[in-house]
Amino acid sequence: MAAQTAEALAATGVTIRDAGPDDDVAGVKPRWVALPENTAEIAAVLRTASEHGLAVVPVGGGTKLHWGPPPERCDLLLDTCCLNQVLEHAAGDLVVRVQAGVTMGTLAETLARGGQELALDVPDPDATVGGTLATAVAGPRRLRYGTARDLLIGATVVLADGTVARSGGKVVKNVAGYDLGKLFTGSYGTLGVIAEATFRLHPLPADRRWVTATYPIAREYTDEHGERHFVNDFPVDPFQVIGPVATSTAEPSAIEIDWPEVLFGPFTVAVLVEGAAAEARALAVRDLLAAHGAEATVSARPPAWWGRLPGEEILLEIRVPPGEIATAMAEVSSAAMADIKARGSAASAVLHVALPADVAPDRAAQFVTDVRDGVENAGGRVIVLTAPEEVARRVDRWGRIGALGLMRRVKERFDPGRVLAPGRFVGGI
């Protein structure tokens, strides 16, 4: 049986190798790794996998492969590393078409040579275009430019049965047909394999300034016995700091928050202003930040933590309506234990929270549940991006979802045989 399958895979002409110890997907070991070099080869691999009942997990740079639940089955890892061509950079049209395996770092270098950029500042430059789309990762500048789904204007995808389909195109303004690119963005490889993507680009900003200021969340007081205590009651309301900057006429591109010790430690707000007259606008932001009694500084360089995730062992993503950022922070703070770090896009109201790797699983699960209760009440969501299995099985990874039934029906239509990343997504999809 296995020999027949191996023969069929070999017959596709695609490079296939036996999986090694480093190829596991969230702890599940595949048997083979396929290395297709073009869209047709992806189709050939998937067609054969479907015919032989193999479960396939697509992988790009592997930087987020530990995110999400482990697959129910994984026979074949479909590695897009050989799909590494920037196919077309139409600089005059501010558009680029790339293969899925190009890394975000390589793409940025290529585009910078033409004075342009894809305004999707992901945390890890080794992540590929395909992986970035599949996990819908975005960075600080989402405030101004949106996320992957807003910048993607065309996609070529391959379905489980080998069907190659395109949607969108090479122009930004286009409403012909359904937008499959949006559907595949954030789909964790469960609907098909993203083979090519076309993005709208932006000119590299002429100039950039970062304005930073740090605020306490705790006050110290002395009780009647003369003992000193801390209370984390946010003497400076984070929303009162962030809100006015977000709506200011300086039009910042990003407003980030870094909060390295959520128990009692201060939080730092960093605001990016870019484009023409960046300095003058940064000074206006500095005045807004300084209005809360903090010292605010302007710099031509980002703070060291800018755009990076706060941790990778246990990582949560909190999403709230933008006016509720202070609620999210208060929930995190009141449920917190030692060594929890938070960082995120304050004005877009996305906060990443990292728990230490050695936290007791029960404790971690309790933290998720406590924060989620408060956050969902405020109209937000808490998603466990990654966690060890002993933590993950104690919690619902995904939180409240309004249309799970429809999502299941979409999966059923696209991948009725559950070939692609089975069990990796919401509701066991």
Place this chain on the structure above:
Amino acid sequence: MSETFVAGTEGEPGGPGPLARVTARCREILGPDAVITDPVRLRTYECDGLTYHRASPGLVVLPESAEQIAAIVRACNEHAVPFVARGSGTGLSGGALPRSDGVLIVTSRMRRVLEIDLPNRRAVVEPGVTNLAITEAVRDEGFYYAPDPSSQQICSIGGNVAENSGGAHCLKYGFTVNHIEACEIVTPDGEIAELNRMDAGYDLLGAFVGSEGTLGIATKITVRLSCTPEAVCTLLAAFPDIESGGRAVSAIIGAGVIPAAIEMMDRLAIEAAEAAVDCGYPPGAGAVLVVELDGPLAEVERQYHEVERLCRECGAIELRVAQDAAERAAIWKGRKSAFAAVGRLCSAYLVQDGVVPRTALPRVLADIDELSREYGIRVANVFHAGDGNLHPLVLFNDEEEGAAERAAIVSGRIIDLCIEHGGSITGEHGVGVDKSRYMTRMFTDEDLDTMQLVRCAFDPDNLSNPGKVFPTPRLCGEAPGVRKGVHPLVASGQAELF
């Protein structure tokens, strides 16, 4: 059931037809005054903004809540009757073209702004609320709703969601889909579901917006509000010809300036606007550009000097800058009135909505000019130059024999030009019924079949706005290998294929 069948009006022998049963049910759900069956009143809904596709709806209903819409849709499901949603009826692709064998669900009684939440920079509205009403509700607080289709005074937000509407300012600010945070929808099988951008899972909201009513009906819409920019600068640049105007557009974008809008009109469109509204555009201009810059004052000032220099270098014969809101309105007046103005030049016109990569604009415009001369059909060009979205108005005299046919050929050839240059058949008007026949020129069967999987997931019975977007009837097989024989209603003579 599929869209290929029209149920016979007589229905089952000895009983009322499906539409009659749905009508009776709708009267129970809505009360009699929200159910229209009078043929004269039905006819007022026979088309949307694209008037050359017409069909009198079988039934019109005027619901006031999501629950009512869900109940109507469930009744439609029970009797296999198709339904079409309609907002203000301003669409330009026949997306809201009714079905004579179906129900037209009109959202004009759902016009409440439910919530304005400035700290969260969003508003929650019912689908019948007009686009401009949202901006008007928050303008004094320094906010606005960014997408601005030309019909924004009357078009509904529900229709905007269905069509993923754009507008002159989407060059910088994006389309409807970039400004919608959540939608409550009634699914094609009559359930109420919430699609929320914040939820984990598939981006069904992204797929729903722009699905032209084929994936359900939006009943409550959460829009994002944008902050009014500090400064706005509108300038009008006149050029001797369209080529030099096109060069200026490329130069502006190439210099790293992304204006809020760059609009272009050609000589014929300028003359028409001049005659209609006396907009005072520079006489003798072969093309005018309207460039609007907005943002922080310091940034706008720098960009203005850049744009002015580039326009002069590209041969602008006159430049004007609006000094106040009244002058800005005057500059926009010609552009905004252009469609209606061109309509006065001729008894009839076709309008296209194709898109080309910006760098292909000069070439494509020259080709359109060539087509115009070859077929003896005048074409006026009014378009969103910044994003290559053409709106060629193909003029003809509908009393002249063969003119309509020649205009249709020119119109179709323009679409082919857009596709050849890697563009799209529609930038903002939608596919609807009007452009579904062009879909196969832009997409392969595999592309369309894959899109159809989404349709089948939402609407396996093909009842929600059937016959739109997709070119040929495509069935959602219940299971692989299901035999698609002659439908029993066809076989018995009670329905016919068309």
